[in-house]
Amino acid sequence: VVYKCSNRPKQPAPYPPGPKPVPLLGNVRDLTAKELWLVAEKWAKEYGRINYLHVFGQGLVFLNTPEAVFDLLDKRGAIYSDKPHLVMAGELCGCENMVAFTRYGDRSRRQRRLMQSALGQSSIPQYHPLLEFETRPFLRRMLADPLNYTDHIRRYAGGLTLSVVYGYQVKSNDDQFLGLAEDCVNILSNKIASGGGIWPVDIFPSLQHLPNWMPGAGFKRSAVTWKKKMEEFVDQPYEYTQEEMKRGTARPSFVSTLLESAPQNKDGSIEAQHDHDIRWTANSMYSASIDTTITFMSHFILAMVQHPEVLERAQAEIDAVVGGTRLPSFEDRESLPLCNAIFNETLRWGAPVPLNLPHRLMDDDIYDGMYIPKGSLIFGNIWAITRDEKLYPEAARFNPDRFMTPAEDETAERRRDPRNYVFGFGRRRCPGANLIESSGWLLMTSMIATLDIGKFIDDHGREEAPVVDFNNSVFRTPDVFKCSLRPRSEAALRLVSQEDDA
Numbered sequence: 001v002v003y004k005c006s007n008r009p010k011q012p013a014p015y016p017p018g019p020k021p022v023p024l025l026g027n028v029r030d031l032t033a034k035e036l037w038l039v040a041e042k043w044a045k046e047y048g049r050i051n052y053l054h055v056f057g058q059g060l061v062f063l064n065t066p067e068a069v070f071d072l073l074d075k076r077g078a079i080y081s082d083k084p085h086l087v088m089a090g091e092l093c094g095c096e097n098m099v100a101f102t103r104y105g106d107r108s109r110r111q112r113r114l115m116q117s118a119l120g121q122s123s124i125p126q127y128h129p130l131l132e133f134e135t136r137p138f139l140r141r142m143l144a145d146p147l148n149y150t151d152h153i154r155r156y157a158g159g160l161t162l163s164v165v166y167g168y169q170v171k172s173n174d175d176q177f178l179g180l181a182e183d184c185v186n187i188l189s190n191k192i193a194s195g196g197g198i199w200p201v202d203i204f205p206s207l208q209h210l211p212n213w214m215p216g217a218g219f220k221r222s223a224v225t226w227k228k229k230m231e232e233f234v235d236q237p238y239e240y241t242q243e244e245m246k247r248g249t250a251r252p253s254f255v256s257t258l259l260e261s262a263p264q265n266k267d268g269s270i271e272a273q274h275d276h277d278i279r280w281t282a283n284s285m286y287s288a289s290i291d292t293t294i295t296f297m298s299h300f301i302l303a304m305v306q307h308p309e310v311l312e313r314a315q316a317e318i319d320a321v322v323g324g325t326r327l328p329s330f331e332d333r334e335s336l337p338l339c340n341a342i343f344n345e346t347l348r349w350g351a352p353v354p355l356n357l358p359h360r361l362m363d364d365d366i367y368d369g370m371y372i373p374k375g376s377l378i379f380g381n382i383w384a385i386t387r388d389e390k391l392y393p394e395a396a397r398f399n400p401d402r403f404m405t406p407a408e409d410e411t412a413e414r415r416r417d418p419r420n421y422v423f424g425f426g427r428r429r430c431p432g433a434n435l436i437e438s439s440g441w442l443l444m445t446s447m448i449a450t451l452d453i454g455k456f457i458d459d460h461g462r463e464e465a466p467v468v469d470f471n472n473s474v475f476r477t478p479d480v481f482k483c484s485l486r487p488r489s490e491a492a493l494r495l496v497s498q499e500d501d502a
């Protein structure tokens with residue numbers, strides 16, 4: 001399919017194939033807010049490894065194979081790492097300084113350096129004691145109130161980053177900062193960034209000058225409310241740490257460590273660029289950690305509910321290593337191949353961010369004889385890759401055994417490792433991958449070690465299969481489903497109830 005692009009003198013090669021657009025509107029009717037990844041997977045099957053669509057002339061490119069994402073987003077990262085300038089999300093809603101929205105350049109590089117210092121592989125072991133300390137209370141909350149499992153995961157993940165990033169301790173599930181994060185992440189992923197985050201005002205920027213009261217300017221009124229909320233979300237935890245530092249009661253954290261060494265103005269305030277970088281980077285780590293962890297852990301629980309035989313084998317594996325007298329720890333990891341395979345398979349099967357976050361192409365490019373115009377939004381189609389039957393036979397099935405035998409060689413190992421896809425690509429790859437590798441693994445194995453995870457049982461003793469649906473536009477988070485979480489044994493209950501020394 002070749003489309004004419006009005007202001008370009010000559011198109012050097014055909015566009016990648018894709019569903020046929022209608023004049024002017026383009027493919028607007030092909031896009032859906034609910035599970036767009038399923039539609040994108042169909043395009044991949046029908047049109048091949050790269051697809052091109054446009055919405056009012058804004059190019060959208062879907063990369064559907066490991067080769068395409070590695071070749072472009074990794075190897076040509078110098079031009080594939082930008083983020084779109086979004087009038088609605090960025091300017092009107094005030095998200096332009098969040099890491100996931102930051103344009104590629106000095107600021108994004110500074111932000112990523114800061115995150116690397118907090119979340120790089122070598123920094124993670126310092127959090128191990130905190131992760132281990134938080135596990136038992138997490139299991140206790142799960143047992144006490146299984147139907148609210150997402151609240152407990154939110155509290156764990158949010159509490160962890162609030163502690164690491166701001167030195168703040170969460171005391172209850174209704175903590176003010178957790179509530180703020182929940183509201184804001186929901187606004188971000190289901191309202192602002194729904195459907196790729198492109199609003200009519202992004203295509204026709206002059207719409208931003210409509211007076212707020214005019215019909216059709218509803219988006220501006222929403223943006224005012226959302227921006228205010230986003231600012232509270234960014235400023236309040238940051239100001240908490242600053243206050244604690246003034247009082248001399250701050251716990252060491254990402255923010256306090258950086259503020260201590262940041263250059264100051266004559267009046268003692270923090271130099272503006274540093275203040276801005278620390279404030280926004282801190283918020284980005286906090287906000288990005290919650291829904292991703294909830295999504296990952298929900299898929300794990302769902303997989304266990306649907307596959308009791310896998311849970312049973314994993315429990316036997318842990319019992320043989322740990323002996324039921326303590327919780328698993330990071331030192332056990334090498335000895336738990338099935339648990340490690342379950343971790344890998346949960347990442348693959350769950351595909352928490354199925355269409356990645358869009359990157360923006362900074363220059364015209366030609367790939368495999370196809371023309372990809374500058375300014376296109378590039379979606380790494382993680383979903384299509386993790387459901388590729390050649391790479392993962394019976395891809396829809398949760399089957400950790402696929403990771404129990406070694407791959408043919410290093411290249412095959414790299415191609416099948418879901419970590420190379422589910423955390424995104426190149427210079428924007430998820431900076432939280434190392435943290436989840438530890439926190440997610442420990443939560444998962446501790447649950448396997450101590451809990452029977454199964455179908456919900458009603459008052460008449462009948463089992464209810466979980467109802468699975470997905471209604472978030474960015475994260476593939478299963479809607480809350482019913483399940484049963486019970487202690488495996490008296491010994492397991494004692495293990496979970498045991499108080500740690502503070």
Ligand code: HEM
Pocket residue numbers: 099100101112119161284285286288289290292293296352353356357358359422423424425426427428429430431432433435436
């Ligand atoms: C299972 C858990 C997680 C998954 C599957 C996941 C996945 C992703 C993906 C797909 C991206 C987009 C990458 C790209 O644009 O190519 C991303 C970005 C990001 N993630 Fe994660 N993530 C997870 C957990 C976390 C955690 C725990 C944190 C923080 C502690 C975090 C912080 C971020 C940030 C700040 C970005 C934006 C990076 C940038 O644009 O430069 N993520 N993540």
